[in-house]
Amino acid sequence: MTGARIRTSGLTLRYPNRSVLQGVDFSMEPGELVAILGPSGAGKSSFLRTVAGLVRPSSGMVQVDDQPVAGPRADVALAFQDPCLLPWLSVERNVAFGLTFARQPHLSRASRKERVTLALREVALEHSRTWAPSQLSGGMAQRAALARCLARQPRALLLDEPFGALDEVTRADMQQLLVKVVRHTGASTLLVTHDIDEALLVADRILLLGNNGTVVDEWTVDVPAPRAPHIQKLGEMRIQILRALQNSMSRAA
Template sequence: MTPSTATQRAHPDTFIAAAREGASRASSLDSPVDSPLDARFDAPFGPPFITLRDIGLSYGERAILRGVDLSVAPGELVSVLGPSGSGKSTLLRIAAGLLAPSDGSVCVEGTPLTGPRPDIALAFQDPCLLPWLSVERNVAFGLTFARQPKLSRDVRRARIDAALAEVGLAHAHHLHPRQLSGGMAQRVALARCLARQPRALLLDEPFGALDEVTRADMQRLLVTVVRDTGAATVLVTHDIDEALLVSDRIVLLGNQGRTLAQWRIDVPSPREAQVEALGVLRIEILQALQLAMSRDTTTTHPTR
């Protein structure tokens, strides 16, 4: 992915103030948005690992997703933004093979996805650690999930050690969840995914419950993990600033699950030093998000 070594999240007011001069360059609310199938969004990363085409999901007459297209290449980090009710979490579950769409297809390197795969890992906002297990046993627990390959004891140990080292918890093997901070617990949850050596990493607002400083640390860690592993990564978030700091591409979903727009984030690192460029993008994304919410207020259903 595009390197980003974020060290501190800039305050939203800083983004807005710095962007006022360039606001005329941002799209107006009535401007047409970029097509989700625009080929220029695929250019920097090569063939996708996972591809979702024309995804639809309905429960009776209630549409959760409609005609969503999303592809993610190895080493690419794509953030999915959208108001509550736009189907972001549902889209992740479909990409993970946990939920079958009503319409459309999901392919992994051209092969139809028919269920969960050992090389696709999904993490949630809640770390979901088992309180009676140590850190290393919680990480090892991910290797016992359905469809995981049988591993020798030495290979399991090597994977656990490598995953904990990657997230900065090499010293914490024998701690228990009650001894961990919120940030440490999220690192353990991420290590549990990494021990599986996934080729795709799907993250459902994993940093939403963390304080600002811890969240910034986890954002830096995520960028490092994607760079080190080359995993095709999708991050669901409500935080525009988070998406701008870590993403190679941002996709905006509207209510009733339609793809409204996407942006390639071609901003060099350190991104905190690119306040004007990020500020213009932030205003454009915020305007599009506000428009989506205002248009769909009367039809919103809480299906995030």
């Protein structure tokens, strides 16, 4: 499986009472992991939903592999901060549930089972396949939500603050898992986060979306993994990002 090439051109999204995105030009190569930072209300989640085809832009265009996005695609998966697991289904059946979404290809029972098994193995939840969601910790629930996406074998993975509600230790574990999964599957990944440190630890590139709904800055994180030992270089970049974020917020005020 190879990742998708994603591009937006002049992407603009307006609501009757406000403008959310304004002429966003963006591109990412197959297999890249790009983090999107920005203040609350900058349009980060709206950008993700527009790329996913859930929201139609007011103007401009989203393309996946040079094909215009006109709606949800089978090869693009979106996950949120809430795992959204169905409480009456086991972990295994929650993961399989993603294969029944609209526009998913028809699979035989054997193929569905194989995909679910591989996805659970990818997130180290094989031992919990028969558990109910109520038996899972917060981190395990997010693993199950990620497995539900992976079972679809997406070429693009869109994540909207998936680790925001987790404690620091569990969050660090999930960040490491995300990097491993992206490298192993090759899925192009867009991660919306409020956490600068998280972006620095996992992303190949970091984009800063300003309050005006445009990309105001960008950084390439050319630090080898694992990145935790490279505190000094990451710390310098963190200061740059924090200053850019503060400047963006002050200009909007």
